Amino acid sequence: DGGITQSPKYLFRKEGQNVTLSCEQNLNHDAMYWYRQDPGQGLRLIYYSQIVNDFQKGDIAEGYSVSREKKESFPLTVTSAQKNPTAFYLCASSIGPYYEQYFGPGTRLTVT
Amino acid sequence: AQSVTQLGSHVSVSEGALVLLRCNYSSSVPPYLFWYVQYPNQGLQLLLKYTTGATLVKGINGFEAEFKKSETSFHLTKPSAHMSDAAEYFCAVTRAAGNKLTFGGGTRVLVKP
Numbered sequence: 001d002g003g004i005t006q007s008p009k010y011l012f013r014k015e016g017q018n019v020t021l022s023c024e025q026n027l028n029h030d031a032m033y034w035y036r037q038d039p040g041q042g043l044r045l046i047y048y049s050q051i052v053n054d055f056q057k058g059d060i061a062e063g064y065s066v067s068r069e070k071k072e073s074f075p076l077t078v079t080s081a082q083k084n085p086t087a088f089y090l091c092a093s094s095i096g097p098y099y100e101q102y103f104g105p106g107t108r109l110t111v112t
Numbered sequence: 113a114q115s116v117t118q119l120g121s122h123v124s125v126s127e128g129a130l131v132l133l134r135c136n137y138s139s140s141v142p143p144y145l146f147w148y149v150q151y152p153n154q155g156l157q158l159l160l161k162y163t164t165g166a167t168l169v170k171g172i173n174g175f176e177a178e179f180k181k182s183e184t185s186f187h188l189t190k191p192s193a194h195m196s197d198a199a200e201y202f203c204a205v206t207r208a209a210g211n212k213l214t215f216g217g218g219t220r221v222l223v224k225p
Contacts, residue, residue, distance in 0.1 A: 004155075040217075042215050045212055058212070090156065097206075098206045100146055101213060103157070104155050105154055106154065106155050
C-alpha cells in the first residue's frame, strides 16, 4: 500500500524540549511538505523540499528545522525556540511542486 | 501572490439537501485548483482538482466543482448531502511553475438528519 506515514499520532513534551516528528512516504514523490494546523486557521506551511538535500522555509519556519537526507523521509524538529508548539502537524508529498499533494494522518503535539 | 477565500467558516445542511461550498481565488496566472476534505483528527484527502481542460470537474463521493475564470471561483457542490459528508473542506490554489499550494481557511460542514 502506497502512502504517507506519520508517527506518533499523539506526542506529549515538556516545554523547553526539542521534539522530532517523523514523516515517511513510499510514493516515490520528489516533493515533501510540513504544515501546521491550528483551530480556525487552516493550514500554514512550515518547510518544503523539492529534492533530496534541499529544502526551503515556508511561511512560519521560525522555531522549526528539517532535513531531507533520503527521498522518502522528511523529519521535522520542533525546537524549544518555537513559542507555541502545541498544534496538529501534517506532512504531505507530491510528484512535483505544483501537483496535488497527498497527506499523512498527522501528529498532534501537546507541549506543557 | 495568490490567495484563496472560502466564504463561510461553517455551513449547516439537511441530509438530502444541496451542499454548496464557495471558493474564490486570486492568481496572476492560470491556476491549478483543488478541493480537499478533512475528517476529525485525520489528514486531508483530495476530493478533486482542476488543471486544464473541462471546467466542470467530478470528484470522489459525488462532489463536483466548476472553474469559472470570469468569476475567479471554484465552488464545490454535491446534490444530496449524506451524514458522512460532515467534515471540514479546504480549497487550495497553485499555478504552473509554482512551488506550493495556498489553502483557504476551510469550511466546516454540519449535516442535520
